[in-house]
Amino acid sequence: MADKVLLVKFGEIAMRGDNQYLFVNRLIQAIRRNLDPVGNYYVVREPGRLIVEDRGGEMDYDLVIPRVEPIFGLVALCPGLRLQEMSMDAIKEEALRHMQEMYGAKPMTFKVNARRSNKGFAVSSMELAADVGEYLLDHMPNLTVNVKTPDVVLNIEVRNRIYLYSKVIKTYGGLPYGSSGKGVSLLSGGIDSPVATWMMAKRGVEVEGVYFHSPPYTSEWAKQKVIDLAKRIADFTGEFKLYVVPFTDLQLYLLENVPHDKLTIHLKRAMMRAAEQIAVKDGAMSLITGESVGQVASQTMQGIYAINAVCHMPVLRPLAGMDKQEIINIGTKIGTYDISIRPYEDCCTIFVAKHPQIKPRLNVIEKIERKLTDLDKYLEEAVANAEVIEL
Numbered sequence: 170m171a172d173k174v175l176l177v178k179f180g181e182i183a184m185r186g187d188n189q190y191l192f193v194n195r196l197i198q199a200i201r202r203n204l205d206p207v208g209n210y211y212v213v214r215e216p217g218r219l220i221v222e223d224r225g226g227e228m229d230y231d232l233v234i235p236r237v238e239p240i241f242g243l244v245a246l247c248p249g250l251r252l253q254e255m256s257m258d259a260i261k262e263e264a265l266r267h268m269q270e271m272y273g274a275k276p277m278t279f280k281v282n283a284r285r286s287n288k289g290f291a292v293s294s295m296e297l298a299a300d301v302g303e304y305l306l307d308h309m310p311n312l313t314v315n316v317k318t319p320d321v322v323l324n325i326e327v328r329n330r331i332y333l334y335s336k337v338i339k340t341y342g343g344l345p346y347g348s349s350g351k352g353v354s355l356l357s358g359g360i361d362s363p364v365a366t367w368m369m370a371k372r373g374v375e376v377e378g379v380y381f382h383s384p385p386y387t388s389e390w391a392k393q394k395v396i397d398l399a400k401r402i403a404d405f406t407g408e409f410k411l412y413v414v415p416f417t418d419l420q421l422y423l424l425e426n427v428p429h430d431k432l433t434i435h436l437k438r439a440m441m442r443a444a445e446q447i448a449v450k451d452g453a454m455s456l457i458t459g460e461s462v463g464q465v466a467s468q469t470m471q472g473i474y475a476i477n478a479v480c481h482m483p484v485l486r487p488l489a490g491m492d493k494q495e496i497i498n499i500g501t502k503i504g505t506y507d508i509s510i511r512p513y514e515d516c517c518t519i520f521v522a523k524h525p526q527i528k529p530r531l532n533v534i535e536k537i538e539r540k541l542t543d544l545d546k547y548l549e550e551a552v553a554n555a556e557v558i559e560l
Contacts, residue, residue, distance in 0.1 A: 173223070175246060176218055176219075177221060200212055200219070203407070208223060210225075220251070221233065238338065241405065252332075260331060261300070267333060277313070280316045280322055282323070284324075349375075352376055353378070358394040361464075363398045363509060378395075380392070385417075391513035394509075401503070408559070408560065410451075411557070415554050432525070434475050435534065438538070439544070455482055467525065469527050471530070473486075
């Protein structure tokens with residue numbers, strides 16, 4: 170006899186040495202947070218593995234896997250069996266039952282991989298793989314051995330208990346969410362910034378979002394698009410705080426007081442300052458943007474330099490070396506792209522100059538800003554009046 174379980178594999182966490190347990194604890198907490206609302210589940214620790222078992226009955230993989238799959242730090246999920254007996258006969262019988270139920274009489278190639286970390290089990294890994302493979306060949310004439318490129322790999326792991334599985338679902342990898350500090354992302358309704366936010370969350374950064382809203386120049390539909398993007402990111406992170414900062418008055422002030430070809434640079438510097446104020450208040454240690462070098466006029470090296478100079482904390486740009494198609498591919502994979510292409514423009518798009526300067530000089534930008542005597546006032550009002558949305 171055997172019980173259905175879900176074997177959970179993690180990747181680089183295994184190389185964390187004495188601190189590994191801290192990362193594993195975060196994984197366990199995330200799994201429990203996602204599964205507790207839908208049943209009575211328990212997580213068992215094994216070296217290099219976590220085993221999810223259903224204490225309420227037979228596990229429903231269609232319910233469990235979608236709730237565990239988005240958790241950062243995991244590299245694979247393996248729906249499998251935990252044997253109730255530690256014997257060769259039990260392994261052979263359950264292996265045969267598993268292969269018949271999963272693959273039936275369809276002709277296919279296979280191999281058996283066996284790992285014996287429990288040295289108290291008398292049969293070696295190689296002997297175990299050979300014996301089970303021979304048993305399957307004797308009872309399933311549709312199978313043929315292929316050790317290099319098999320259609321199916323039957324995995325047997327002999328640990329404190331014996332586990333058996335043949336399906337491996339690749340997940341997103343990365344580090345457990347929240348294990349790498351906190352960052353504030355400048356989140357627009359475009360394609361790039363939600364991908365950048367997701368990528369930093371994947372590296373364990375706890376992310377918050379700041380969206381700059383400029384009614385009536387940007388609509389409530391544009392705001393809702395950003396909220397929907399934030400909700401999608403929350404599917405991976407479990408939660409997301411979004412600040413909606415009213416920016417109309419500040420943008421109009423800049424429009425009236427700076428050269429139009431430099432408007433985008435001044436606007437983005439103001440955004441960085443506002444986001445940094447929020448970051449400091451919330452204990453974040455970095456800002457995150459979706460900038461890709463050379464993609465638009467403000468993302469030339471000179472533009473990035475002029476924008477970055479206003480910041481006191483690190484600015485993380487995970488998309489800096491990517492082209493647009495690479496970013497679209499990730500956005501499609503994680504489910505943000507279809508939201509991003511809804512036809513509602515953000516404030517940067519509305520106020521963009523017809524012929525923006527692509528090589529701004531920092532000393533010129535700073536000289537202009539020194540004359541903007543009311544800029545700090547507008548920034549403080551915008552941040553103070555920000556709407557906070559908890560997702």
